[in-house]
Amino acid sequence: MTTVRRRWFDTVIGIVLTGIMLFPVYWMVNVSLTKTNAMRQDPPSLFPFDPTFEGYQAVLSQQLPYLGTSLVIGLGTVILTVALSAPAAFALAKLRIPGGGALSFVLLVAQMIPGIIMAMGFYAIYLNLGILNTIPGLILADSTIAVPFGVLIFTAFMSGIPNELLNAARIDGAGHWRTFRSIVLPVSRNSIVTVSLFAFLWSWSDFLFASTLDGGGKLQPITMGIYRYIGNNNQEWNAIMATAVVASIPAAVLLIVAQRYVAAGVTAGAVKD
Amino acid sequence: MTATETRSGSAVHGNGRGAAGTQPAASAAAAGPRRRRLKGHWAGWAFAAPVVIYLLVFYAYPLYRNLELSFRDYTVRSFIDGSAPFVGFDNYVKVITDATFTPALMNTAIFTVVSIVFQYSFGLALAVFFFRRFPLSGTLRALFLVPWLLPLLVSASTWSWMLNSDSGVVNAFLGAIGIDQINWLTSPQWSLVAVLLANIWIGIPFNLVILYSGLQGIPEEVYEAASIDGANAWQKFWRITFPLLRPVSAITILLGLVYTLKVFDIIWIMTKGGPGSSSTTFAIWSYRLGFGSALPDLSPAAAVGNLLIVIALIFGFVYIRAQRRLDPS
Incomplete structure (x- = not known):
């Protein structure tokens, strides 16, 4: 009886802690629904x-x-990321290529390069190529956030595919490509979902590449939309926060639809299980 | 895992070659499979080639361009007429002797260390708490991920409004308990605290998730044995949880270091590094030099960026070593 009561007491504490943690999110929604003339009210209305x-x-x-x-x-980044990282992971996990260790190491280091440095390099290159302020340019830049992560996740997953499965395909006369397409990819469905979700979310959230490589473009991503709102010294915070709420929808959908993939992605990047 | 597989593969090669020296007959027999393996390698590289080309074009080349920028005197005009004289380390000297250098270095250090200390402590405390597995703990733990999943720009603009001097909810709350208005974003002594608050909030979920998975790796029996010996919860934490979690903690903290050094969006949206340089870190300084004004100063910006990358890579290599030690398979 006492342990049951203690467990529910923990739940109450947990709810309070979660409430404190999510207060800024609540506040964003609250402000988005506040009338402009009530925005400067002191103290602000809590509801x-x-x-x-x-x-x-x-x-x-x-x-x-x-x-x-x-x-x-976002969709472009997902397609590019999966198309590049899944075959490379297959090579690393199952085909034992020479120099594979070095490639994994380079990918690990690549994740650590600060975005601002990549942005500067891209800016210089894009200026010469004339692809500043274009959507393909931004997709390419955004994919650099996700490709190393994608290869690492896919490699970890594909290493776990039993060799017998691949050998059986080989005996049936399937080449590497056929094995990859007809066996490895369908089996790796879960990791494709994980990588796609993160690739989408990261490119959706990107502001650094958007502001440096697409600062003057006709078509700009939503992060630039919010930034312009703020930058114009806009006092309509309900509109800014409403945009922020809408921009958060993919993250919310992700959490509801694919919670286990999210946790898997966070953990797999850091600690192998 | 893959690294060791390839390495052990080449070790087999080495042994085969060594054996061939003493037993010529064996080398002839080994030649067949080796040739087949070589053919397999080509197919393997065909799968990896797109990523290798991608890394060269979209990582190595931008990095190279960045180095080049920092050793030349580039202006916007240089991109048009191609004139950019080689100036050696001039840009680095210029940057290091700049009045912004010392505050930026200090701010980067303070921002990184304070962020990590709080993110890790809160993350660990919450991981231990959620590990008690009470009703709803899974759902609540999932909700804790929300701040980490939100676009940084969304979080940063929400915090900006919450910390607004006149109309922010934080000052309203502080006013209610008798604390005078704090100019979080507009006074030099508080701006770094303000961006730290937001950054700590964003980083807690990441620490929570990784440390929670670390807790799952500690065998239950150790706790049972400690209970039999009469250890209380406090002793169990300091004598068992904390020491056994050390490898995971090391990884979490090092990854945190690498990520925190990169932080740009939050600070830029909330304070733009100001007022003055009071919340300017290396990442912000580099951006401000390169893109912050109508007349970009790309060469010094690249120099600052390269200093940042050196710091990030030092911690990065320490992280990779720590991870290898944790996972020696």
Whole structure:
């Protein structure tokens, strides 16, 4: 009886801690529903008793192109990341290529390079090539965040595929490519989901590459949409926060739909299980 | 894992060659499989080639361009007419003797160390707490991931408004308990604290998840034995959990170091490194030099960036060594 009560007491503490941790998220939603004239009220209202949707109307009328651009860039990054990292991981995990150790090491180091340095290098290159302010340019840059991670996740997963399965395919006359396409890829479905989710989320959230490589583009991602709102010294914080809420939807969907993949991704990047 | 596999593979090769010296007959027999293996290697590299080319074009080349930028005197004009005189270490000298250098170095150090100390302590305390597996603990632990998944720009702008001097909810709360208004984002003595608050909040979930998975690796029997010996919860934590978690802790902290050195979005959105240089770190300084004004100063910006990369890679190599020790398979 006492242990049961203690466990529920833990739950209460847990709920309180989660509440404190998520307060900024609640506040974002609260401000997004606050009327402009109540924005400077002191003290601020803790609950949107008199909600307004003018912020969300502003999002609908002004931010849709930004959201669409982000969606295109996100999907492009996912496709590029999976297409590059899955075959490489197959080679590393199952084909035992010489120099594979060195390649894994380079990928690990690549993850540690600060984004600002990559951005500067890309800027110089894109300026020469004339692909500044273009969507393909941004997709390429965004994929550099996800490709090393993708190879590491896929390699860890594919190492666990039993060799017997691949040998059976070989006996049946399948080449490496056929084995990869018809056996390895379908079996690796879960890790494809994990890598795709993170690749999408990272490119969706990217601000550094967007602001350096697409600062003057016609089509800009949603992070630039929010940044412009703030930068214009905009006092309509309900519209800014409404955009922020909308920009958070992919993260929320991810957490609800694919919670176990998320935890797997966080952990796999750091500690092997 | 893959690294060791390849290494042991080449060790087999080495042995075969050594044996061939003394027994010529064996080398002829080994030649067949070796040739087949070589053919297999080619197929293997065909799978890896796209990533190798990708790494060369999109990592090595930008890094090279960045080095080149830092040793030449580039201006926007250089990109048009191609004139960029080689100036050796001039940009580095210029950067190190700049008035911003010392505050930026100090801010980078303070920002990194304080972030990690708090993220790790809160992360560990929460991991231990959630490990008690009470009703709803899984759901609540998942909700804790939200700050980490939100776009940094979203978190940073939310914190900006929460910390607003006149209308922010934080000052309203502090006012209610009798503390005077704090100019979080606009006073030099508080701006670094403000960006630290936001960054610690964002980093806690990551620490929680990794340390929680570390706790799962500690065998239950150790705790049972300690209970039989009459150890209380406090003793169990300091005598068992903390020491046995050390390898995972080392990884968490080193990864935290590498990630925190990179932090850009949060600081840029909240304070732009200001007021003055009071919250300027190397990453912010580099960005401000390169992209912060209408007239970009790319060469010194690249020099600052390269100093940052040296620091990040030092910790990065320590991390890789620590991880190899943890996972010697």
